Amino acid sequence: MCATSDYEEHVRYVSLVRREGGEPVIGITYREMSVDPDLVASFVLAVIIFENRQLRRFVKEGYVVVIEEGKEMVGLLIIDKVEDEDPYREVLKGIIRTFETVYEAQLESWKGDVRPFREFALSILGAYPYRRFDWELVPRLSRKSDPAFEGYAPIPWSVGEADKKIQTVVSFVNGKRTILEIMQSTGLSQEDMVAIVSILDHFGWATFGRKITAETYLVKVSDPHKFLVGVYGEQINRFVELCDGTKNLEDVAALLSYSMEVLLTVAKSLVDAGVLGFGET
Structure with missing residues (x-):
């Protein structure tokens, strides 16, 4: 399990890259930036992997790039300038450890296909969701009749086990159950639920409101x-x-x-x- 943080409003970009070969395995963009995060990642990789230099942090156009290296992977976290970067670094370390543990066999027999790793976005978004919601809010699936509805956007992370978990949550959304009640009914972990709710909101699949009770x-x-x-x-x-x-x-x-x-x-x-x-x- 990855450590979690409540500071995701400062997170701009997270990426995991394979040390040997420099292939980007997964990258999640959270918010718009004045620089291309992929170009920043390429620069970091050139320094660390190809020039074999140590680099744990640098600043680019007002953004802080936090870098951590694992046995097989290099993790990059781009954030706004903050007073204390340590909590962000610790979460990034946890993300790398979890990834290398879960996919140890695939990394040892690397075949160049990064698609199976996309489901790991659920673990990253469990630590740093696009947005964090109150557990007592009630999700409601977006409908064609809603004025703001523009269609269900494809979810790039909806593959493998992640897809099964997302579809399970969707099947429990009925406009009556709270986020907490759905988590309890599905048996999913808090980390998974935080990630999935964040995904449904980010890609326009659901809206969220307060539960109506006799005391409302x-x-x-x-x-x-x-x-x-x-x-x-x-x-x-x-x-x-x-x-x-x-x-x-x-x-x-x-x-x-x-x-x-x-x-x-x-x-x-x-x-x-x-x-x-x-x-x-």
Whole structure:
């Protein structure tokens, strides 16, 4: 397992390169940079591998390049300038150790095919996700009806075991379970769950919102559309008006003829439609 860090907002690029031969095995770009990270990586490799010089750190156009060497691999981590680089270096060391352990046999019988290693992105993103989410948020798969939906972007890391884990999580996303509940249901590790949730967000596969319970306070944002009134009846107008931020849904249910189960379903639909929002109470 790789050590994890909460400092991923400063991470720009992570790459693992084979020492013998200098082949890039995997590289993950997190955020835009004013320099080409692949060119930076090429420079580092030229110095370390071909000139056989020691290089653990250098600065390029305001970015810090942290370098660690393993037995078979060289790891590069490009970050913003920070006060303490040690936590980043320790995570990079852990990533290299894990990679060399998991793929020891493949590295010993190297055949030049880097595709099988793409699944290791899950381990890297478990340590440094694209973005970190609260465990109590509820993921919802993006739909064609969503205004911002532009189609499911291909996930380059969805191969081998990583693909199986990603598809398992997707199958459990129903707009009701929290991230924590999905992790518990699937039996996946925290590291895998952090990575997969980050991937689903980064590639536009899912959006995330708060879970609605009997203790949730909602407030009116707009009048319900005629379509919603047609689906749920005129009483939906009273429901919306009762959501004034001073009563939770349990209080509202006591004033209406809806059961709590039905009320929660209606409330979720109204939040998704932008009719209701979350109160601060």
